[in-house]
Amino acid sequence: MSIDWSALGSVFGVSLGVSVALIALFTLGVAGLSKKETSQGGSAVAAATGAYVCFAACAAAVAYGISLIITK
Secondary structure (H helix, E strand, O other), X not given: OOOOHHHHHHHHHHHHHHHHHHHHHHHHHHHHHHHHHHOOOHXXXXXXXXXXXXXXXXXXXXXXXXXXXXXX
């Protein structure tokens, strides 16, 4: 039994990068919702829209990951 270290390293790198990206997106969404609470008018609508887009991107990434796991 041998371990393919380059494949293991690439899987580690990709999963680390995707995890950091998802955390950053979710953080931006939470920040947008908190900005919505303190803003008024058009900037509040823009902050809420940006937050919902970030949350939708997070949900899409998670759904894609689950679909990859299920199909393999």
